[in-house]
Amino acid sequence: MALPLLNYALETQNSRVQDHGGADDDKARIFTTQQVLSNADTDALIEAAYRQIFFHAFKCNRDAFLESQLRSNQITVRDFIRGLLLSDTFKSSFYRFNSNYQVVTQMVQRVLGRNVHGQAETIAWSIVIASKGLVGFVDALLDSQEYIDNFGYDTVPYQRRRMLPGRELGETPFNIKSPRYESYWRGILGFPRAVFVGTTTKKLPSRARVSRGGNPNDYRDWVGDVGATRCVAGGSTNTSFDYMSKVRYRKV
Template sequence: MAIPLLAYSPSCPNQRVDALGARDDEAIIYSTDDQFSATDMGNLINAAYRQIFFHAFKWDREIVLESQLRNRQITVRDFIRGLLLSNTFIDSFYDKNSNYRFVEHCVQKVLGRRVYSNAEKIAWSAVVMTKGVKGFVDELLNSDEYIENFGENTVPYHRRRLLPSRVTGETPFNITSPRYDAYYRNQLGFPQTIWQEVVRNFRSYDKQPKAGDASLFLNMARSISPKSGRPNPVSPYNIDIEKTVPYRRR
């Protein structure tokens, strides 16, 4: 028997802070209400992938869902539901995390905010336990909070907030919240230190050598190893006079 969502108080450090105003780091809102061209729809679909997957490779893309959304056979909310129930999302976020961590990921990606407290994680984890992943996703997408903020046609986005004495908003979830839990990150060897043996120096375009510059031929000049033609020293006692000195034959 499925239990109802447990009660929790909506309390977090930024719950009463006003949303960001017209700033450069304000989230871009994508909605099918004002996306009509093929390019606009492509940008909307890519924004949905960034929000749910952070990055979608070619084999991660849901071609059927994309086609249905382009043809307006499904809504953006249906498209988000399909991404959340896809094999890529289940394998990357559900299978490799605890229920608490999975709930935290989904709340961030679907509702666009951090979880209020451990009480909220416990409440949603109980839904995952009793109704499964599909029931949990439906509960999130059917919640009043999702409908009021994103509705049927808007891609969820990070609803950043300004905190006192801070100029910019919060760091995006995909940077502060790793995909895998600590156990799986340790199994996969993350974080990995990447070191390049060759250190590259940046040179501005105006300082780069132009055609005909002698520095462009420096490597070629270094590759040449000329050898001087020194004669082999021969002792005069070893010279065959008859064979060496030319003479006229009659």
């Protein structure tokens, strides 16, 4: 028997404040099939869906079958979003590299377009993942009244209330403040990595090639010339060798 979604208190009511501002960079652009007038508009809507779910989609990550169904009006935008969330690309590049808490945080951001209301909501949705799995969790988000009221069946989810009254700056976009991989996997994969732009690589300055001593590479040739010795267990040792005469000491 699946457990019902636990009740949690809202941390803020800013998401219900009426917007009095005009169009600006902090206001999200809305993509919906109700405003599609050409194939170019459909392409823009599909790209917006990929950005919202994958943050960025390469050609190999695109789902041609889902795109074809959306273009021919066989499925709605909501069904297209569901297909992306349950795709192998999303599972292999995001779901398998994060804990349930991290999955809840980013899924609420991507699907509902807002931050989670504290740890209480995170725990509530993580119980849904544990009891119903990823498919049940995705369906619960898409079937929620919050999703239907804000996005319906024809609108791509977007970050809501990025610009709030009383704030000098809006909220940071989700794809910037929420990395795809958790800290554990970022350490294994070697993130963050330095990205070199351009065809020419930056060369080390001449002062970096000067040997200052203490570098193990300076002794690589000397160690290679030393013959390997073999210690046989139970073998005899040379006790006549005067080790103390070879030790340097200060004369008083």
